[in-house]
Amino acid sequence: MIKKDVVTSRWGNKEIVTSPSYGVIKSIFIPSKTRIYEWEPLISIQTDEGKEMQISVGANGVIESFAVKVGDRVIPGSVLAYINEDKLVSGNH
Template sequence: MTSPYHGIIKEIVIKENSKIDEGEPLFIIQTLTGENKAIKVGIRGSVQSIEVQIGDEVIPGMVLTYVKDESFIIE
């Protein structure tokens, strides 16, 4: 998952190896205009790794986390 904004990581809501659901907020980014934006995921899956820390500056397209997509598990 990549950042859609230029700003600063204010909060990391998820933890590595945790399960996430579609629409769940993962990060809070404070944009250059001072707005706090929740970054949500569009898939269900598990967090493989978190690539940023609180206070890191991010730009659009920068990788925030790697998520294993588990939306279409066939049993």
């Protein structure tokens, strides 16, 4: 399994998580409306090369929603999830 840390894009008070590659959503590790901590695994993608890529993000907050579900096809830049960032300082769990 490839572990991939993804940098989010900020929009207002939300962090937007996008796909780094072509592939299919294999797993979603954390349900919507759940707190996520920096670099915690979020989603896995089965890449077109047949490798599983585990996506983590450098943001703390609550997952507002996912824009994908298991089995969805994604391309680089596809929105995967929206995170409501909170004021926790990075590394303080």
